[in-house]
Amino acid sequence: MPQTLHTTLLIIGGGPGGYVAAIRAGQLGIPTLLVEGQALGGTCLNIGCIPSKALIHVAEQFQQTVHHSQGSQLGIEVDVPTLDIRKSVEWKDGIVDRLTTGVAALLKKHKVQVIHGWAKVVDGKTIDVGDQRIQCEHLLLATGSKSVNLPMLPIGGPIISSTEALAPTRVPKRLVVVGGGYIGLELGIAYRKLGAEVSVVEAQEHILPAYDAELTLPVAESLKQLGIKLYLKHSVTGFENDRLQVRDPNGDTVSLDTDQVLVAVGRKPNTQGWNLEALNLDMNGAAIKIDSHCQTSMRNVWAIGDLSGEPMLAHRAMAQGEMVAELISGKSREFNPAAIPAVCFTDPELVVVGKTPDEAKAAGLDCIVSSFPFAANGRAMTLESKTGFVRVVARRDNHLIVGWQAVGVGVSELSTAFGLSLEMGSRLEDVAGTIHAHPTLGEAVQEAALRALGHALHL
Amino acid sequence: MGTHVIKMPDIGEGIAEVELSVWHVKVGDLVVEDQVLADVMTDKAMVDIPSPVHGKVISLGGEPGEVMAVGSILISIEVEGAGNAKDVPAVAAPAKAAPAPAPIAQAKAAPAPSKPAPVVAAQAPVAREADERPLASPAVRKHALDAGIQLRLVQGSGPAGRILHEDLEAFLLQSPAQTKTAANPYAERNDEEQIPVIGMRRKIAQRMQDATRRAAHFSYVEEIDVTALDELRVHLNEKHGAARGKLTLLPFIVRAMVVALRDFPQINARYDDENQVITRLGAVHVGVATQSDVGLMVPVVRHAEARSLWGNAEEIARLATAARSGKASRDELSGSTITLTSLGALGGIVSTPVLNLPEVAIVGVNRIVERPMVIKGQIVIRKMMNLSSSFDHRVVDGMDAAQFIQAIRGLLEQPASLFLE
Numbered sequence: 001m002p003q004t005l006h007t008t009l010l011i012i013g014g015g016p017g018g019y020v021a022a023i024r025a026g027q028l029g030i031p032t033l034l035v036e037g038q039a040l041g042g043t044c045l046n047i048g049c050i051p052s053k054a055l056i057h058v059a060e061q062f063q064q065t066v067h068h069s070q071g072s073q074l075g076i077e078v079d080v081p082t083l084d085i086r087k088s089v090e091w092k093d094g095i096v097d098r099l100t101t102g103v104a105a106l107l108k109k110h111k112v113q114v115i116h117g118w119a120k121v122v123d124g125k126t127i128d129v130g131d132q133r134i135q136c137e138h139l140l141l142a143t144g145s146k147s148v149n150l151p152m153l154p155i156g157g158p159i160i161s162s163t164e165a166l167a168p169t170r171v172p173k174r175l176v177v178v179g180g181g182y183i184g185l186e187l188g189i190a191y192r193k194l195g196a197e198v199s200v201v202e203a204q205e206h207i208l209p210a211y212d213a214e215l216t217l218p219v220a221e222s223l224k225q226l227g228i229k230l231y232l233k234h235s236v237t238g239f240e241n242d243r244l245q246v247r248d249p250n251g252d253t254v255s256l257d258t259d260q261v262l263v264a265v266g267r268k269p270n271t272q273g274w275n276l277e278a279l280n281l282d283m284n285g286a287a288i289k290i291d292s293h294c295q296t297s298m299r300n301v302w303a304i305g306d307l308s309g310e311p312m313l314a315h316r317a318m319a320q321g322e323m324v325a326e327l328i329s330g331k332s333r334e335f336n337p338a339a340i341p342a343v344c345f346t347d348p349e350l351v352v353v354g355k356t357p358d359e360a361k362a363a364g365l366d367c368i369v370s371s372f373p374f375a376a377n378g379r380a381m382t383l384e385s386k387t388g389f390v391r392v393v394a395r396r397d398n399h400l401i402v403g404w405q406a407v408g409v410g411v412s413e414l415s416t417a418f419g420l421s422l423e424m425g426s427r428l429e430d431v432a433g434t435i436h437a438h439p440t441l442g443e444a445v446q447e448a449a450l451r452a453l454g455h456a457l458h459l
Numbered sequence: 460m461g462t463h464v465i466k467m468p469d470i471g472e473g474i475a476e477v478e479l480s481v482w483h484v485k486v487g488d489l490v491v492e493d494q495v496l497a498d499v500m501t502d503k504a505m506v507d508i509p510s511p512v513h514g515k516v517i518s519l520g521g522e523p524g525e526v527m528a529v530g531s532i533l534i535s536i537e538v539e540g541a542g543n544a545k546d547v548p549a550v551a552a553p554a555k556a557a558p559a560p561a562p563i564a565q566a567k568a569a570p571a572p573s574k575p576a577p578v579v580a581a582q583a584p585v586a587r588e589a590d591e592r593p594l595a596s597p598a599v600r601k602h603a604l605d606a607g608i609q610l611r612l613v614q615g616s617g618p619a620g621r622i623l624h625e626d627l628e629a630f631l632l633q634s635p636a637q638t639k640t641a642a643n644p645y646a647e648r649n650d651e652e653q654i655p656v657i658g659m660r661r662k663i664a665q666r667m668q669d670a671t672r673r674a675a676h677f678s679y680v681e682e683i684d685v686t687a688l689d690e691l692r693v694h695l696n697e698k699h700g701a702a703r704g705k706l707t708l709l710p711f712i713v714r715a716m717v718v719a720l721r722d723f724p725q726i727n728a729r730y731d732d733e734n735q736v737i738t739r740l741g742a743v744h745v746g747v748a749t750q751s752d753v754g755l756m757v758p759v760v761r762h763a764e765a766r767s768l769w770g771n772a773e774e775i776a777r778l779a780t781a782a783r784s785g786k787a788s789r790d791e792l793s794g795s796t797i798t799l800t801s802l803g804a805l806g807g808i809v810s811t812p813v814l815n816l817p818e819v820a821i822v823g824v825n826r827i828v829e830r831p832m833v834i835k836g837q838i839v840i841r842k843m844m845n846l847s848s849s850f851d852h853r854v855v856d857g858m859d860a861a862q863f864i865q866a867i868r869g870l871l872e873q874p875a876s877l878f879l880e
Contacts, residue, residue: 338592400594430618
């Protein structure tokens with residue numbers, strides 16, 4: 001048995017939470033060791049955010065070209081394109097490689113020791129990786145999350161999870177996506193654009209059930225336009241002989257013929273299989289319970305990211321990781337953001353930052369809600385985009401902005417402005433009084449604020 | 460611009476940790492060379508940390524009361540030129556995000572007489588609902604966390620009640636004492652104040668606890684007729700006071716202890732109870748218990764046996780001043796072999812002093828009062844003073860202690876014998 005390693009900070013999991021915590025700890029001079037069983041970058045870089053965005057880009061480019069080949073109003077004439085999906089996947093893998101190599105280099109630069117292997121918890125200050133024992137003063141749990149599986153749809157063969165969907169060897173003729181949340185829709189739309197016939201089965205009444213109907217309507221319309229069939233209020237009962245059995249709202253069973261079934265019904269904290277039980281930590285449902293310092297119920301044991309529950313977003317994990325490193329270095333810190341942006345890379349894209357009108361109402365706030373449509377935005381027209389809008393929610397008494405939502409082509413980048421506005425405590429007048437460059441989609445942000453104040457200029 | 464990092468210096472021999480006592484600067488302050496940045500403490504010595512550079516404070520390495528490792532970063536200062544910390548650019552980043560508060564406050568205050576300056580002198584704490592989120596930018600929130608301020612209590616002068624950097628500065632400047640008002644003296648009070656036991660107080664608490672837990676204290680009180688001694692003292696002061704300095708009673712008592720200890724070496728000793736060794740010392744290093752603003756300190760008159768009466772008097776006065784101003788060095792505050800404690804006019808009639816371990820004896824001086832005494836069948840008025848002394852019964856027998864105090868009594872009652880060799 002090799003000699004026991006000693007470190008100040010030991011991080012289990014090299015995803016966005018774990019690796020950011022490690023980098024910051026390195027910057028602060030905290031001796032840090034990171035254990036990763038699979039690949040640095042975690043779900044996000046390897047089988048999540050980044051590869052899905054790459055695939056979505058390929059799908060968009062391909063679909064545009066198909067669109068031009070069918071007689072484009074832009075006057076571009078091309079032959080019907082073909083797709084070499086293997087090359088697409090190679091390109092995507094290249095990006096993933098570059099990013100994960102970059103993470104490894106950053107960790108090395110900040111003198112973080114990386115151990116590859118699966119960690120097993122011994123106690124709050126000790127873990128084993130194989131026969132290597134490691135002891136630490138602080139243990140940071142950042143093991144992320146896993147796809148939720150359905151018992152009647154075990155992954156294998158034609159039944160795939162998002163992981164397999166992001167590394168296709170061929171595009172299936174027919175695909176049924178189980179789950180109308182953001183993962184299912186992002187991938188469903190991409191596959192549709194790549195040429196598959198796509199259906200989406202969702203148990204709830206509408207798609208993207210986490211958001212309100214006004215916000216998701218442009219996405220629903222787009223699905224219709226793309227020819228994606230929606231089976232709302234349908235639930236899956238089984239899969240047999242290339243047929244997915246679903247129960248419709250009336251309780252009748254319907255069979256959907258398909259070549260592949262993508263299960264995308266959400267993610268759950270990764271708490272199993274690494275002897276986490278040994279710590280007997282307080283739980284919050286399936287997630288580890290943490291306080292505003294990401295402390296668990298055990299002293300000097302910290303948890304961040306998806307493992308600590310919703311919202312399961314990489315940027316939340318990163319901010320938590322950075323904070324925990326600073327706390328361990330002795331700084332006074334608290335995880336208390338005004339908002340954590342959420343983005344769906346559907347077509348059109350959807351952004352939610354801060355409170356939605358419903359949430360503001362539930363919080364007892366008297367709010368002005370105002371939106372500005374992209375149909376009145378010049379830049380959107382030049383992008384052949386007419387759907388969508390920017391919506392602002394602000395307190396009626398002092399015009400303090402409490403939330404932003406947007407849906408439309410390319411609105412993911414507006415999340416930056418939305419987040420900054422909320423963190424800085426902007427009022428409607430602040431945004432209305434900021435010159436927004438013309439012609440940009442961002443003008444709709446300013447116009448939404450102006451409209452809330454009763455004097456939109458371009459409406 | 461560069462960053463100059465000052466690390467916790469090694470102040471005492473072989474000390475790995477130093478307690479940060481108090482900051483004299485805060486983040487954002489402009490400091491000049493030699494300006495005192497912080498006081499730090501080891502054992503019982505308080506040490507100033509001066510700034511070696513001109514610049515602006517960008518981060519503090521700890522909270523008062525925090526025990527910091529020697530070599531850990533105490534403070535970072537943004538300086539002209541390269542600084543000494545090129546390898547820590549991360550520290551400099553927040554300083555850029557947070558603009559210097561002072562110039563902004565001035566700029567705003569000057570041209571707008573109609574508008575009150577944002578730095579309000581007496582800012583009343585604002586009570587927000589516990590779940591109401593104080594409105595402030597991330598930089599302000601971080602600054603508040605660093606300064607240990609609950610933003611909930613800070614008044615925001617910005618739009619929609621937003622808390623600005625200036626609001627935070629104003630809140631930091633405001634002394635909590637100002638917020639207290641004199642009201643009905645018979646009003647029922649339900650206020651509480653929590654005072655962290657840090658710094659000197661923590662050290663004192665630890666040492667007192669340790670002494671009372673380990674030593675087997677017993678106290679012995681004797682009454683001493685100091686009429687003759689006091690006459691001698693007054694005489695010497697009249698004759699030599701101008702040239703040699705005033706004498707209090709303490710140097711006489713020190714002298715009496717020095718002389719008496721020649722016959723009682725077991726009392727001028729240190730008892731190492733872990734190793735079960737008593738060390739008897741030839742040198743008489745008298746610790747003189749002294750009250751300072753921050754608490755009890757015991758500066759040490761070294762080699763009292765080798766000093767004249769005035770030599771001891773001068774040294775006692777010098778050490779008391781140093782201790783009260785918090786400037787006594789570590790050496791001046793350690794190494795005593797026996798301790799003398801006196802509250803002067805507040806001395807009371809009897810006390811039970813706590814030993815200054817590992818010493819085995821402490822001599823306490825009570826107040827002098829004129830009393831009718833019976834001498835040779837006559838009632839006469841004499842100046843009487845009690846000595847209340849404690850000993851460690853583990854190693855000092857009652858008989859020895861009594862004989863030692865009686866010897867001191869003899870010396871003080873016949874003051875000429877103090878100087879007979």
